[in-house]
Amino acid sequence: MVSFQPSEEQQLVRDTVASFAREQIRPLARQADETGSIPQGLIQQAWELGLVQSAIPEEFGGAGDARSATTSVLALEELGWGDLSIALHILAPRLVTYPVMQLGSPAQQREILPAYTGAQFTAGTAAVMEPDFRFDVRQPGTTAVRQNGDYVLNGTKCYVPLGAEARHVLVYALGEDGLSAFIASPDTPGLRIVEREKNMGLKALATYELAFDQCRVPAAARLAGDLTPLLNRSRVGLAAMAVGVARAAFEYARDYAKERRAFGVAIAQKQAIAFMLAEMATEIDATRLLTWEAAWRIDRGEDATREACLAKNYAASMVLKVTDNALQVLGGHGYIRDHLVELWLRNGRGFAVFEGLAMA
Amino acid sequence: MIDFELSPEIQNMRQMVHMLAESTMRPIAREYDEREHEDPTEWHEMMWNVSRGSAVSVGREGKGGGQEGGRAAEAHLLSAVTIEELSWGDAGLYLSIPNPGLGGAAVAAAGTPEQRARFLARFREGAPKWAAMAITEAGCGSDTAAITTTAVRDGDHWVLNGEKIFCTSGQRALEKSEGFVVVWATVDKSAGRAGIKAFVVEHGTPGMKVTKVEDKLGIRASDTATIVLDNCRIPLDNILGSPEVKTETTEGFKGVMATFDATRPAVAASAIGIGRAAVEFVREAFAKAGITIHYDAPVSKLSAVERDFMDMEANLQAARLLTWRASWMMDQGMRNSLEASMAKAKAGSAVTQVTQKAVELLGPLGYSRKLLLEKWMRDAKINDIFEGTGQINLLIIARRILGYSSKELN
Numbered sequence: 001m002v003s004f005q006p007s008e009e010q011q012l013v014r015d016t017v018a019s020f021a022r023e024q025i026r027p028l029a030r031q032a033d034e035t036g037s038i039p040q041g042l043i044q045q046a047w048e049l050g051l052v053q054s055a056i057p058e059e060f061g062g063a064g065d066a067r068s069a070t071t072s073v074l075a076l077e078e079l080g081w082g083d084l085s086i087a088l089h090i091l092a093p094r095l096v097t098y099p100v101m102q103l104g105s106p107a108q109q110r111e112i113l114p115a116y117t118g119a120q121f122t123a124g125t126a127a128v129m130e131p132d133f134r135f136d137v138r139q140p141g142t143t144a145v146r147q148n149g150d151y152v153l154n155g156t157k158c159y160v161p162l163g164a165e166a167r168h169v170l171v172y173a174l175g176e177d178g179l180s181a182f183i184a185s186p187d188t189p190g191l192r193i194v195e196r197e198k199n200m201g202l203k204a205l206a207t208y209e210l211a212f213d214q215c216r217v218p219a220a221a222r223l224a225g226d227l228t229p230l231l232n233r234s235r236v237g238l239a240a241m242a243v244g245v246a247r248a249a250f251e252y253a254r255d256y257a258k259e260r261r262a263f264g265v266a267i268a269q270k271q272a273i274a275f276m277l278a279e280m281a282t283e284i285d286a287t288r289l290l291t292w293e294a295a296w297r298i299d300r301g302e303d304a305t306r307e308a309c310l311a312k313n314y315a316a317s318m319v320l321k322v323t324d325n326a327l328q329v330l331g332g333h334g335y336i337r338d339h340l341v342e343l344w345l346r347n348g349r350g351f352a353v354f355e356g357l358a359m360a
Numbered sequence: 361m362i363d364f365e366l367s368p369e370i371q372n373m374r375q376m377v378h379m380l381a382e383s384t385m386r387p388i389a390r391e392y393d394e395r396e397h398e399d400p401t402e403w404h405e406m407m408w409n410v411s412r413g414s415a416v417s418v419g420r421e422g423k424g425g426g427q428e429g430g431r432a433a434e435a436h437l438l439s440a441v442t443i444e445e446l447s448w449g450d451a452g453l454y455l456s457i458p459n460p461g462l463g464g465a466a467v468a469a470a471g472t473p474e475q476r477a478r479f480l481a482r483f484r485e486g487a488p489k490w491a492a493m494a495i496t497e498a499g500c501g502s503d504t505a506a507i508t509t510t511a512v513r514d515g516d517h518w519v520l521n522g523e524k525i526f527c528t529s530g531q532r533a534l535e536k537s538e539g540f541v542v543v544w545a546t547v548d549k550s551a552g553r554a555g556i557k558a559f560v561v562e563h564g565t566p567g568m569k570v571t572k573v574e575d576k577l578g579i580r581a582s583d584t585a586t587i588v589l590d591n592c593r594i595p596l597d598n599i600l601g602s603p604e605v606k607t608e609t610t611e612g613f614k615g616v617m618a619t620f621d622a623t624r625p626a627v628a629a630s631a632i633g634i635g636r637a638a639v640e641f642v643r644e645a646f647a648k649a650g651i652t653i654h655y656d657a658p659v660s661k662l663s664a665v666e667r668d669f670m671d672m673e674a675n676l677q678a679a680r681l682l683t684w685r686a687s688w689m690m691d692q693g694m695r696n697s698l699e700a701s702m703a704k705a706k707a708g709s710a711v712t713q714v715t716q717k718a719v720e721l722l723g724p725l726g727y728s729r730k731l732l733l734e735k736w737m738r739d740a741k742i743n744d745i746f747e748g749t750g751q752i753n754l755l756i757i758a759r760r761i762l763g764y765s766s767k768e769l770n
Contacts, residue, residue: 281757297364
């Protein structure tokens with residue numbers, strides 16, 4: 001039966017994360033962007049919310065909560081609203097734990113999952129994207145070739161969040177039977193941390209370029225199975241965060257437009273501004289609902305590729321348009337770094353490019 | 361609990377209505393586009409018989425509907441779903457279905473129990489009937505406070521004078537059946553909005569005349585009438601709501617305006633039905649040509665056609681979900697003016713664009729009258745206009761999100 005009302009539990013998660021985003025994350029967003037680093041204390045506080053550990057089964061030290069994509073997109077929108085870089089940092093360990101929970105053998109789960117249920121934040125990550133405009137997540141240029149019982153990885157990866165400090169790096173590569181993922185770590189021989197990247201946005205998030213040169217991992221490091229459902233989780237997760245970024249920009253522009261006066265009235269009282277805001281609000285809601293629906297399909301165990309891709313692509317254009325319009329509402333002030341709007345525009349631009357950066 | 365699965369009842373109804381649309385509407389869609397102003401009489405009688413008092417007719421009745429009590433818990437969602445199917449069949453024919461329509465919606469929203477019984481009982485018996493709503497005038501559309509049609513009390517009667525245009529089903533309500541039109545008129549021009557009241561004018565009332573039925577771009581199976589009221593006398597208790605006329609408050613006006621909270625999602629649902637017809641047609645044409653859509657392909661590997669098609673699908677689904685939300689809120693008894701306007705604004709513009717793109721993608725075939733695509737494009741456009749243009753809906757959204765009154769933002 002159709003309902004747009006989150007359950008009590010979902011609402012609790014949403015409210016908890018929303019207040020954390022408002023009180024803890026947002027106040028540090030600018031400083032983190034300028035300095036290129038996120039205070040360790042904030043990461044630790046976020047860790048204590050349990051966003052990573054809660055879904056890990058109890059036998060490995062987690063809370064064993066259902067890994068609901070629908071609940072997750074509610075939380076991810078709020079985190080994205082707080083700050084995208086910080087949100088991606090907080091959630092990075094999921095890039096390992098979710099695939100391992102979904103596809104890992106009991107041995108792989110025993111080996112990996114307990115590392116992410118401790119008291120301290122533990123970094124984990126995935127190497128998905130590649131520095132090539134033809135990059136296609138379904139057929140990465142990075143290859144995995146079977147050799148003497150091991151797999152040998154070759155290729156270059158980029159946008160690997162926390163790539164240098166991660167306990168595990170899940171490497172997406174093209175093997176003999178299609179797309180596969182392999183568990184490595186930054187000190188695996190043949191895996192080289194090339195450099196910390198300098199990007200237009202996500203400046204607070206430490207992302208790295210990684211080179212794989214005859215990087216050898218054991219056969220047991222391969223996650224067996226179809227990665228599509230995980231890519232779809234990532235797509236709806238990113239879509240939800242795009243909604244969060246767009247909402248942040250919209251709310252800021254809305255409040256500014258009610259304060260800022262021109263020709264004797266608030267500029268929000270001019271249709272040129274009011275209509276922009278009305279369209280922004282409508283598109284944000286529309287995207288949120290597309291995202292919810294795709295997440296709901298994932299939770300039902302359906303192949304949600306179509307819905308997840310449509311939601312993510314729609315979100316990527318929406319957030320660009322909304323953040324750009326928000327900046328326009330502020331005029332010259334929007335271009336100044338005193339306001340966060342230019343940061344949201346820079347971060348929002350990335351969604352059309354991002355793949356595999358967060359898991360819902 | 362967030363859930364997008366339609367209940368079995370709605371799914372069943374959707375299936376039934378879809379079959380009805382496919383087997384009885386699609387085959388005559390082109391015919392009644394070409395034969396504007398003619399009546400698909402047999403089809404009307406069939407629809408009257410199958411839909412009288414049933415869910416199919418609920419859609420355009422709006423809040424409260426034509427039936428007293430006993431409405432399903434998901435009546436508005438059901439209505440959005442069925443309207444989408446009927447409009448998938450044909451939007452013009454859907455609008456011409458004999459039912460209480462917008463006039464009935466106004467009676468249901470603003471009428472007294474006695475009035476609801478008096479005016480709506482007829483929709484359960486006898487020959488097909490229509491009811492309509494007359495708001496627009498030559499000099500005013502969305503700016504309803506500028507209405508110049510007057511209602512003056514004369515003893516036991518109201519005397520109406522003025523001219524109404526763009527009245528959907530106006531001719532069928534007044535001249536082709538024993539229906540009625542709800543006319544918006546002012547009892548006191550100096551009172552502005554507070555002076556606007558709604559009056560029921562019955563078929564055959566002396567002084568009321570349909571003077572013109574418009575020739576239109578699309579939805580040609582639906583009649584759009586001009587109604588002249590020349591010293592038209594109606595009973596005193598044909599004013600909707602209490603006969604105690606108060607012009608100090610805008611309560612009555614607001615009551616009728618509230619009708620739009622129900623009818624805007626209905627219009628959005630109709631738009632979506634047209635858009636879906638176009639999207640499905642393009643998908644089938646592509647499939648025949650061996651074109652498949654790679655949803656998960658990166659931008660560098662997508663063709664322009666694939667990108668266009670994915671945009672169409674996403675926009676359509678976005679509009680549908682906004683519409684379901686607005687309908688669901690009504691079913692929950694929640695205030696939904698903002699969400700109803702969002703659904704209407706989004707659906708109107710999305711479907712206008714989707715159908716235009718569909719014509720483009722099918723090239724010379726899309727432009728040909730041999731197919732229905734060009735018709736769907738013409739039909740779709742009305743959804744960006746009636747029940748409040750896209751711009752009026754943006755204005756309503758803007759006021760809501762900014763917390764402005766109509767005085768502060770106009």
